[in-house]
Amino acid sequence: MRYFEDFEVGQRRVVGSLTVSRQEIIDFATKFDPQPFHIDDAAAEASIFGGLTASSCHTFALQSLIYHQGPEDIALVANLGAEDLRFPKPVRPDDVLTLSNETTATRISESRPEIGIVSMRSHLANQHDECVMQMTSSFMVRCRESA
C-alpha cells in the first residue's frame, strides 16, 4: 500500500497499459455519451476524426481503470479534482493506452492532519506515443502513521 509519505515531488512512474476494443467504445458511449460519431461507423467516418472514437468520459474512466489494474494500491481517501484536463487526440478501437504520471506537489491537509493531499500530472498515450488525455489531478491519501 502506498501512503502519503511514499509520494515525492518529481517521482515519475509508468502505471500500466490496457487495450480498448471497438465494442467497449460503443457500449460505453451508448450508455453515457451516444453521439453518432461514438456509436455509428458512417457518422464517425464523416466526423473530423474520420472513424470511431471513444467518448472523453470513457477515456477518463479508462485512466482510472489502469490505476486499478496496476500492482500498486494507493491509500486513496477521495479525488478532489483536476486542472488542465485535455484530450489532444481521440482514443480509437484497439488502441493500446499507457498511463504515466509525475508527482508535482504534496502537503498535509490543514483540517485533517492524518491525510495528505497529492497532486499529480498524468499522461495517457496511445501506441503511437500520441497523448490522448492529460491532467493535473489532486487527491487525498492517508498518512502511514494513521493506518
Add this chain to the structure above:
Amino acid sequence: MRYFEDFEVGQRRVVGSLTVSRQEIIDFATKFDPQPFHIDDAAAEASIFGGLTASSCHTFALQSLIYHQGPEDIALVANLGAEDLRFPKPVRPDDVLTLSNETTATRISESRPEIGIVSMRSHLANQHDECVMQMTSSFMVRCRESA
C-alpha cells in the same frame, strides 16, 4: 440543433436531471474504479463519507448523460478539455442530480473557420442543492453556416 451562433456569453441553462441508483454506482465502480468504498457497504461506512459513494469517473459520465437525455442537441464536434474540475461532495445512491451551465466564452477556431469553440461553466448539484461536480469545459461546435 444548437450551433455555435446560438451560444452567447452569459447564457444560463438548466440542462436536465437524473437519479442514480445504488446498483448503477456499484456496477460502474466495479468496472472502472473498484475502490472498496465505491462497491462495498462496510468499507464505505468506514470511509470519510460514511456510506457508499459514486466514483468521480461515474459522476463525470453522468453529467454527459444528462446532456444527452435533454431536449437539446448541440452540433458538437469534439470535447477539448476542462479547467477547475472539482468534486466538492460525493454522489450517493438515489441522489437526484441536476446539471446547469453558463456560457463563459465563444470564439471561432483560428484553423477551422467553420467551427467555433465554446467554454462553459457547468454545475452538477444534488437534491440538497450541494455541488457534486463543477468544471469549466471547452468544446468545438459547428457553425450554422457550415451545416
